[in-house]
Amino acid sequence: MPTRILPAGADPDAVRSLVTLLSQLPDAEPQPPVTESTQLVDSLARLAAESVDELPEVLVVHERIGPAPALELIREIALRFPAVGVILVTADASPGLFAAAMDSGARGLVALPLTYDELAGRVQAVAQWSTEVRRHLGQGGEAPGGPGGTVVTVSGAKGGVGATLTAVQLALAAQASGRSTALVDLDLQCGDVASYLDIQFRRSVADLAAISDISPRVLADALFRHDTGLALLLAPGEGERGEEVTDRAARQVVRALRSRHEVVVIDCGAQLGAAGAAAIETADTALLVTTPDVIAVRAAKRTVRMWDRLQIRKAEETTVVVNRQSRHTEIQPALVQRITGTALARTSVPANFKELQAVVDAGRVHELDARSTVKQALWALAGELGLVRAAEGAHRGGARGGTRGGVRGGARAVGLRRRKD
Template identity: 80%
Template structure:
């Protein structure tokens, strides 16, 4: 039986060297190299969506893969695809790195410059381990080897554009359709989900930050189960504790939630920190909420460009949601899409925010009337994003508010060319 090997190497010269050497291994079936961490995880998720048998037996991770550091990438692959044997390629053969790689979930380590005998030995060992795991799990079994739940991040172009309201109602819509849903407040210094949902709970994201291995029991202790059925993981009550949540801990937390929930909605707020950046990078869908005014749209463009510069998310991989939309405003959704260079949600949320006043003041956002046009739009948005099961979603959102296309590109606010 051939051993399928997927190399993850960023440098073209190193990729050619690795691929050439892999091709000389007996019974090896090398795949084309992936060049960054996001591409590797996306490739494995796509293969796993078919079946466990579609995954490669061995993944080779080069030490200079990016943008996620190699050890963090190995940890994520090991958590999400436990039937894949990961081997680290590195120039550091120290016992410290070996121990760190094993702790992250690697099945072996190969030192640079690559040698045939060492590579063949490590690949064979990792492949045998992978085969044994798959035999134990059983073909077609319900295993955690797939991509896990859907992760959606919700970020704001600036403060006050409706990020938290959007995140909460996407989660509520998914839960109402029968999904298991986690709602995470990753606005670490100013998160308000607890206030919006009338929750008092002392545990938070910060309590998981120092945990190396987040077991189901540890996760359960940190999560608050709301009366709506949502599993809430809240921001720390003391804003300064937000610094404890690093990009590494954020990745572990998101991976743990994804493994136990069908939908994970993360409110990242408007301030980008390391934890939020990690969540946005890992997300299946990254939403950016803006309002149709010059200040907010300019802010949205800055955010999109920053995500691109930091290699967090490419513009075409992000989706803008226009909130407080009115057909009479000069800036229409299609113009926002043109300015930001992102995808555009088909649903625009209408400017009927007075409907929210009573439930927000009462801390009962989940009690928003079903006749509310804002709620109908947000729940329809959840359906557009695939967060609502089809059977439950039928008949919802009769008053869909769609982003108009006709003439939108022709409406140009004075000075818009200088965005």
């Protein structure tokens, strides 16, 4: 079967030379070249909407492509279209650039000036990898069509505002509606997802940190399958192991989960680390949970400003969820929105801890009574965010509360670089 290869670059002479060499490769089927990044992503999205099988096996990106920088473009393609193998063509073949390209999701690098042997060898290897990925995606019935599943991160403005409970219930709602769902605990030092669901586990997200290419089998070995059907990827039992999960590892984990599940819900906790920052940056929707009190709302405002300074996520791309809301509180959701400058979830979660106390103490929050006003609100929030199937969601809303953060490169380490004025 011919290998479909899509060349992309803004330099006409360079692209012409590339196409000439590609056309000489055995069993190669070069596609008409694409000259800029926006056109490239749109073209891939149209093909993915029909079927993953319509996507080219190999994408060859010349370093001189715009308007998006080549590495940012590669990162977005790797996240949205994980079955496409990307090769970067560059004049800089240094180890530093090679590492950066691999971190961004490229499957290979070819140095300029182009040679037939180097290009042929790299294309063949990447094509084989792409074919194998598609073969795995076609097994097991868990892989969604199109560019991958929906990723939602849940963060707390501060500790104790209910972020973990929110993440767990959103994931349960999605799974109950018939969507294959993964729940990830990226609160790496203090994660409580396992405690909330009363499970004993052996593998954690830290076990994936050192793996450069997470295959479906490796991912399956690390996941804990809960009685509800949820696939759980848990925080390490030893908090110090959280340091092993870098931003690069987090991106790879999210990418692997997105390719295998329709919904991925990530509990990022209240403390920002490199892994959580990477997840928030690449998520389709980033939720920030707060309670309607002065301390929590001030913390939410600080968090939103920090995310913006670190180029992780803009305020308008963040959705605030107000938990423990009561009509008697002085601070109402509209005021929270004005203070933080974020989007606001239409669904607020009522203050009714008595409903929760028994299941929280027993570590059985998945058994929360369906008549619970808290559960009803959180499952309604899942509908508002589009996480449940329309036919199943009794409380379904319209557009998502947030938008894809895109790739802004802001999650290299805790306390990372600040935006340049």
